[in-house]
Amino acid sequence: MRLQAEGLAIGYPGGAVGHDLALAVGPGDILCLLGPNGCGKTTLLRTLLGLLPPLAGGVSLGGERLERLSRAEIARRAAYVPQAHAPPFPFTALEIVLMGRTARLPPFGQPGRADRAAALAALTRLGIGDLAARDYSQLSGGQRQLVLIARALAQEAPLIVMDEPTASLDFGNQARVLAEIAALAGAARGDGRAVVLTTHDPDQAFALNAQVVLMKAGRIVARGAPENALTSAALSEVYGVPVVVERTQSGRAVCAPTLARQSAPSITSEALTIT
Template sequence: MRLAARDLAIGHGGRAIGRGLSLAVGPGEILCLLGPNGCGKTTLFRTLLGLIPALGGTVTLGEAPLARLGRAAVARRIAYVPQAHAPPFPYAAREIVLMGRTARLGPFASPGAADHAAAAAALDRLGIAGLGGQDYTRLSGGQRQLVLIARALAQGAPLLVMDEPTASLDFGNRARVLAEIAALARAGAAEGRGVIFSTHDPEQAFALGAEVLLMQGGAIRARGRPEAALTAARLSEVYGVPITVERTESGRLVCAAPLGLRRGG
């Protein structure tokens, strides 16, 4: 399954905040979307998911135009991990994960043994099986995010769209999620799965070796492999602060900005 957007215009209420956006991701591929707050990342994601209509251009899932697919058909093809989620009732974590199976059930059908097994496997894969019986609303922000990722895995869709999946995680859980994204991509060619995720941390793109789209002001500022797209000069321009990109003795690329920056300086 391949997700592709061509010459996309995005926005709200008929007002465009981004134009000329083109991208594609398929099995075994990771596409990393970076950019400052307000650049249009979340609006782009919501458009790719069909949650808001495109103002121009096209989005296709496989050979099918997104606009012609119903919500259930989209959900069987794309699983979404939002930045935050607040259910109206105190569901157990395993019930939240089980909700990922909804798109695969018929009208008025209840989850069966295979659906419960898929939910349990997703919790176990992320190392949070012990949270299954706990009240989701009482979990920490990082734990809730891991549950949402497990829900997306249980959904069994060939495409995962993750909106800043590591934003609220501590160091250990952030490393676990990045490792899972890498593992999903490695298995993607065989399993037919691709991943799109957004982040504020260029080092995550370096670590994963992911294809990069760097956005600024609703436009794509750069694209390509991270070493070529995320240069110090380009990152400094996009984020408005002097940024250096250096390679450590272990070969890892890291980014840094000087401390003590003054407003307007």
């Protein structure tokens, strides 16, 4: 399933949040959106999913313009993982995941045995099968986030859009989710799902070997492979602090801010340093 946006302006009736945005992602691709708080990442995701109408430009999903698709058709093509929240009703974790099957049910249909099996399999895949009967609202933030990811897996859509999927997770679960994202995209085969995610951690883009869109103030300032887009100069400009990008002895890229206090940091050069 290919997602494509061109000439996109995003925002609300009161004003635009972003302008001149363009991106594309297809089967087997992982696209990482990075940028500081307020730069428009979540608004962009909501526009790509048709939850907000674009102010200009357009979005196509599977070769069809988004506005021509029904909500059910969009849900069969794209799954959304929002940031974890606490609902007002005491649904169990299994009931939350079963909601991902709704788009595959006939009108007024009820989840059947196969739907329940798919939901349980998604929970088990993420190592949280034991939470199936637990009250979702009583789970920790990290556990709720894993349940929402399981809901997207159970939806079985060819495109998965994730808003900071590792934000509430501990170190081990972050690693588990990143491995799941790589597996979903079929990075080794090139025939998997398309994945779009936002993150505040540029190291994750390197770990996933993802394509990168780096945003600032509603505009794209860099794009491409991590080693080309996530340079020290670009990250320092976008986040307003000095950032060093290095490779460890194992070959992994690491991005780290310089913690020394500086009244007016000035970064003029230095791309990817290899030691």
